[in-house]
Structures are given as C-alpha cells and as structure tokens.
Amino acid sequence: MSVRVVHDLRVEAGFATQKGRRPDNQDYVALCVGPSGAGALQGVVAAIADGVGGHKGGRAAAETTVRAFIDGYYAQPETLGVARAAARSLEAANSWVAAQSRVDPALEGMATTFSALILSRRNAFFLHVGDTRVYRLAGDGLERLTKDHTFGRGDFAHVLRRAVGFEDSLLFDHGQHSLNLHDRFLLCSDGVYGVLPDDRLSALLAERRAPQETSEKIIEAALATGSNDNVTALVVDVIDVPPADERALSQAVAGLPIRELPSIGDVVDDFQIDALLSEGRYSRLMRATDRQNGKAVVLKFPHPRVADDASYRMAFVNEAWVAARVRSPFVGEVIELLPGRQSRLYSAMPYYDGETLERRLRREPRIDLAEGVSIAARLSRAIATLHRCGVIHRDIKPDNVILLKDGGLRLVDLGVCRAANLENLPEAHTPGTPSYMAPELFDGVAGDEASDLFAFGVTVYRMFSRCYPYGEIEPFSRPRLTKPLPLALKRPDLPAWLDATILKAIGVERGDRFGDVLEFAFELENGSARAQPLTPRKKSLYERNPIIFWQTLCLLLALLLAISVFRR
Known part of the structure; x- marks a missing residue:
C-alpha cells in the first residue's frame, strides 16, 4: 500500500x-x-x-x-x-x-x-x-x-x-x-x-x-x-520527506554560538574529531566519527572571527534548506541533527571517500580528454539538478567538486547559493570566488544560470590547463576581462573543437554563451565522440632540448659569418 x-x-x-x-x-x-x-x-x-x-x-x-x-x-x-x-x-x-x-x-x-x-x-x-x-x-x-x-x-x-x-x-x-x-x-x-x-x-x-x-x-x-x-x-x-522550514532553520542557527575551533581528539556533541581536512579564512573542515552510529562525517566549523557576521550564519541556513529540497547523487548532502544535540554552530555532512577536483588537477598524470569530458558530464548533471529546482550555486570551482573513489561525483558547498524562497546575501557580499565569477557579478548582478555556466566553463578550462582563462583575479579587485587565453597554448595535445567549446561557455557577453549547462555538456560529449583519435605531434628540437637547439643555431650562425668573412 x-x-x-x-x-x-x-x-x-x-x-x-x-x-x-x-x-x-x-x-x-x-x-x-x-x-x-x-x-x-x-x-x-x-x-x-x-x-x-x-x-x-x-x-x-x-x-x-x-x-x-x-x-x-x-x-x-x-x-x-x-x-x-x-x-x-x-x-x-x-x-x-x-x-x-x-x-x-x-x-x-x-x-x-x-x-x-x-x-x-x-x-x-x-x-x-x-x-x-x-x-x-x-x-x-x-x-x-x-x-x-x-x-x-x-x-x-x-x-x-x-x-x-x-x-x-x-x-x-x-x-x-x-x-x-x-x-x-x-x-x-x-x-x-x-x-x-x-x-x-x-x-x-x-x-x-x-x-x-x-x-x-x-x-x-x-x-x-x-x-x-x-x-x-x-x-x-x-x-x-517534506522540506525543512527556512524560518525554523534560521531561528535554530541564530541561537547557536560560534566557539573556538576544535582540535583533533576533541569530542563535540558526541562527534569524535579525527582529522583536519582543510583550513580556510572563514571555516575549518574536519573529519569526525559519529559515536552514536559509528559513521564517518565531515564537520564544518566557522572561525570565531565571523561570529558577528550574519551573512555567514545565513550560509548554514542556505545549505540545510537546499539539501532538504534537492536530492541527487551528484549534489552533496547535509545531515540534519536531532533537536537538542547541537550545542554550537557547525554543519554536518557525510564523509565522501575521494578527492577534490582541485587536488586531482594538481597531480600527475594530467587530466586527458576522456577523463575530463567524463568529469564535466557528471558535474553538468549536478548543476542542472540545482537549476531545475530553482537554485543557483554561485561558487562552482574545483575545490567544491569531490571525485569519489567509486566513480561518483558530488558538488558541495551551497552556502552562497540563491533560491526564490531564501533570504539573499547583503549587497556588500559578492558571492563566489573572483577567478570563476562571470563579469556581470562584479556589476552587482545576483547570479543566475548564465553565471553558473561561466563558472562551470572556467572550471573545465582549469581542469585541463591548470590555469585561469582570464588570469587569476584577486579578491576585492574589479577585473577587465578581454580575450581569454586559448587552451591550445597550454595543452597543444587537445583538439581544437574542445578549445572552441570551452571558450563559448566563458564568453564575456552573456549572449555569447551556451543556453544552459546541459547544452555545454552535450557539445563536450558529442565533440569527443566525433573527434578522431589524436596522433601525438612530434616535438621539435627546441621542445625536446632547447640547449642543443641554441648551440646548433649559434654554430650555424658562426659558420655563416666565417663564410661571409672569407669571401671578402
């Protein structure tokens, strides 16, 4: 029944x-x-x-x-x-x-x-x-x-x-x-x-x-x-299950104090802190064990310096609210704790066994075409799921993408997301990471599917090149985005169609971009299917051994000079 x-x-x-x-x-x-x-x-x-x-x-x-x-x-x-x-x-x-x-x-x-x-x-x-x-x-x-x-x-x-x-x-x-x-x-x-x-x-x-x-x-x-x-x-x-009530979440978060950051070995609300995962300007991520059921979790603790920052508290509400409404194998979850258990402000998430895309792109071997298109296809499904639910992520980047050991993928960190029923961040707080932000966000636009597509495109570009298409943008600066650096300069082994596809996703003008993230993903997947197997280009002497190249060039110039002198 x-x-x-x-x-x-x-x-x-x-x-x-x-x-x-x-x-x-x-x-x-x-x-x-x-x-x-x-x-x-x-x-x-x-x-x-x-x-x-x-x-x-x-x-x-x-x-x-x-x-x-x-x-x-x-x-x-x-x-x-x-x-x-x-x-x-x-x-x-x-x-x-x-x-x-x-x-x-x-x-x-x-x-x-x-x-x-x-x-x-x-x-x-x-x-x-x-x-x-x-x-x-x-x-x-x-x-x-x-x-x-x-x-x-x-x-x-x-x-x-x-x-x-x-x-x-x-x-x-x-x-x-x-x-x-x-x-x-x-x-x-x-x-x-x-x-x-x-x-x-x-x-x-x-x-x-x-x-x-x-x-x-x-x-x-x-x-x-x-x-x-x-x-x-x-x-x-x-x-x-019914979604969590945003007003109730806000009231619960407002009553929780922000305390000193815990250390390895501490016990917080029956969570045994096991390891430090990452340390940021505003928060600390720690792996812990829930002693009530033995499961591994990740706890995100705010830094005491943000204790009076209402927008930071709002980020915890946003994550919990979205996690209650968006259910996808590609989007990160937030664990809802029982009333009365939580004594301080933090969020609890399942521990995903894997590595961030940022860590993956920094190690060898470099991400090749097949692996990169596979990652992009899964990430597009996560973003599209959010967009269908009326949620704009606003901070898509490799640090917020977890590649699971079983082949799965999770898009995490929804603290600055935007949705119709959520209170937005104050105007003074521009959401996102500058190097991944679409130009319109620097002009005060709240963010939409087009700006998420831009960040997705920058993420794919960086996944292959380890660089930013418009250069790294410092916080609180107002960049002038002109022409992006072609991907081929960093990865000549990748096909030209890939370069053109990514550059369309990161167009400075909104109208130059794809219609949505799925259209971008479609072009990536089908371009890969149409492409012929790549034949490795034979490297020039300059690429193989620049010292011998210059020595040989100098020798030839010396010979030409000697011949010229002898003829006189």
Whole structure:
C-alpha cells in the first residue's frame, strides 16, 4: 500500500502475519494515517503487539492496545507534539488493559508487548515495551532502535520484565531520529528475529523489494528456518520527506554560538574529531566519527572571527534548506541533527571517500580528454539538478567538486547559493570566488544560470590547463576581462573543437554563451565522440632540448659569418 501525508511525507508499507506452529495468532499489527484532516504533525503510525503467551486474552490485549493507542494518539491535540501525545495514548491503553485483567475473569492476566513507529514530517519517533522490535535500514546498515525488556539470562532469558498490562503504571522506552529519504523500517515479533539474525534480516531488507513482498519474504524465511511462534513483519519505506522550514532553520542557527575551533581528539556533541581536512579564512573542515552510529562525517566549523557576521550564519541556513529540497547523487548532502544535540554552530555532512577536483588537477598524470569530458558530464548533471529546482550555486570551482573513489561525483558547498524562497546575501557580499565569477557579478548582478555556466566553463578550462582563462583575479579587485587565453597554448595535445567549446561557455557577453549547462555538456560529449583519435605531434628540437637547439643555431650562425668573412 502507498500512503501520502500532507507536507510531502510519503511512505509505502506492507505487512504479513501467520500463526505458524501455534494454535492461534496472538500478534496484531496495524498502519494508520489517521482520520481526514490529520497528518500534518501526527503523521503515520505503524504498530505491532504480541500477546503474552500463557495468559488469558493475549490476542485481545494485543489488538486492544494497538487500536486504543492509535485512536488515542490521533484524538490528542497537535499542540501536544508527537512524543507527548503518543506517551499519553500508550499510558491510557496500559491503564485500560490492566483494569480489564483485574475485573474480567476471562481476561485475567492479559498483557502484551508493544512497539510503535510514528513518522511525522522529518522525524521518526518510536515507543516500545516488551520484546517486539523496530529496525531501521539506512543505506546498507541495519540498526535496531529498540531494546528487549527480558531478563536475558539462563532459564529466564526470554521472560518479560515489562509489558502493557503488567502494572497500572507503565515504564516504556521512547526515542527520536531524523527521517531520511529511502529509510526502510521493519517492525517484527520475536517469532521472526528469534530465528533470523540481524545479518539475515538486513540482507532481506536490502533487496529493496516492494514492502508487501519483503514482509512476505521475511515471514516465509522465518517459518522455513523453523520458527515455533507467531510470525509478523511490517515494512515501511520512506519515499519522500517534506522540506525543512527556512524560518525554523534560521531561528535554530541564530541561537547557536560560534566557539573556538576544535582540535583533533576533541569530542563535540558526541562527534569524535579525527582529522583536519582543510583550513580556510572563514571555516575549518574536519573529519569526525559519529559515536552514536559509528559513521564517518565531515564537520564544518566557522572561525570565531565571523561570529558577528550574519551573512555567514545565513550560509548554514542556505545549505540545510537546499539539501532538504534537492536530492541527487551528484549534489552533496547535509545531515540534519536531532533537536537538542547541537550545542554550537557547525554543519554536518557525510564523509565522501575521494578527492577534490582541485587536488586531482594538481597531480600527475594530467587530466586527458576522456577523463575530463567524463568529469564535466557528471558535474553538468549536478548543476542542472540545482537549476531545475530553482537554485543557483554561485561558487562552482574545483575545490567544491569531490571525485569519489567509486566513480561518483558530488558538488558541495551551497552556502552562497540563491533560491526564490531564501533570504539573499547583503549587497556588500559578492558571492563566489573572483577567478570563476562571470563579469556581470562584479556589476552587482545576483547570479543566475548564465553565471553558473561561466563558472562551470572556467572550471573545465582549469581542469585541463591548470590555469585561469582570464588570469587569476584577486579578491576585492574589479577585473577587465578581454580575450581569454586559448587552451591550445597550454595543452597543444587537445583538439581544437574542445578549445572552441570551452571558450563559448566563458564568453564575456552573456549572449555569447551556451543556453544552459546541459547544452555545454552535450557539445563536450558529442565533440569527443566525433573527434578522431589524436596522433601525438612530434616535438621539435627546441621542445625536446632547447640547449642543443641554441648551440646548433649559434654554430650555424658562426659558420655563416666565417663564410661571409672569407669571401671578402
């Protein structure tokens, strides 16, 4: 089944349940979006319960708890927030089940385990008691979000310590995680994970079949492996998440202090700082390990000297805002941290294993035609993706392009980007790096697709030549761009059509450039396909050995002079 919730949260889900070798099925599972009009804050609820065996009314306890929780949750006012509304609903369900077990002899001792997953806007919440489980598959890594409430040792290893209905007051676990695109969640009973270890569950979930098919495959695998219990699995896929709210981002950033730059070995908000990646005038990039999940990340810390610079704070808002709206394998991501975790201003990004284009172009061998066209084609897709979303990057350069070891590419650093719903930088702040900036930007133009194309063209020119077509431009200077230096002077081994194509992209007049970056990329790719294999030109004696050239020339001149004197 597919569910769409307002504010662009969209999930797909499926579930399967069987009694297995038990005489009846005491598991109960449900997924609900709520009544008409709900969903703005309350979101999607997925819940699973497993009636406690050996007690009367196990199935009744499971079904009653799930239904009462869902009904109670959606009946709460949205102003309570997800966590408080869910807690109140579960406590009410527990009170009702505990009371029924005392007053109804047919339901004496009724109890159940319970786990619920609530997806609301850009967050995932869970509540849990007992030994049903909630897992999350993010990328290829499976993470268990819940902890079993069992004794865990000896003959009592599987005996429950907590369950709905055991006592009038309920002690349950709860938590919150950021919700990411393509997250996959699994709710299951002990009949499933009791015979299928985490690596097997991870493999089944990683196949990325439809949720309904995946849940059925998990049930089949559990029964085939010999499960003696009821088996239930519910799979939820996150298909789309709503964008972050720019106003909320601005308020969050405004309240964060800028502190002294950290050093290697420091721990910041449970991030272990491992290495220094780069040091700039305004920020420091450091590789770190998130001790909460063991993943490598990159943290970007502002320098204390910009503490009073409102435009620099705005850059953090811009990056987070764009990252929430633009999803592409060619554009860098920003990790959204849970509320309350961040104690100072910085941004967190995934660690991309590779090198910047700037570093690549500085080392040997020099980038040849095939490699350069391949890089340009991938970079054009990143820029075109931004442009389709109404975002102008405004700082395209080799330093902001990461070439991944697996052949991928990421365009990063969207701090000075421009978009319709973003507050722009103050007029005093000209965005971009001068040597890559189109002429119109020096005249105060805010930047558009044509100026991004210019920067893209300069990037491609420099990728092949290691030079700037109009020379290196110093900050705060106002250059007079005339005629660019032909690429052939620096790379005579490259074809003439490549030189002409790049020079068109970096035309001083906007009307002389290509219509968009994809047109430029098309010319690069097709020009490469039409070109004949290059035959290396034989180098002249001057290029091979200038000393011998001049010695030979001097000898010839001396001979000519001697002949001239002799004839007189």
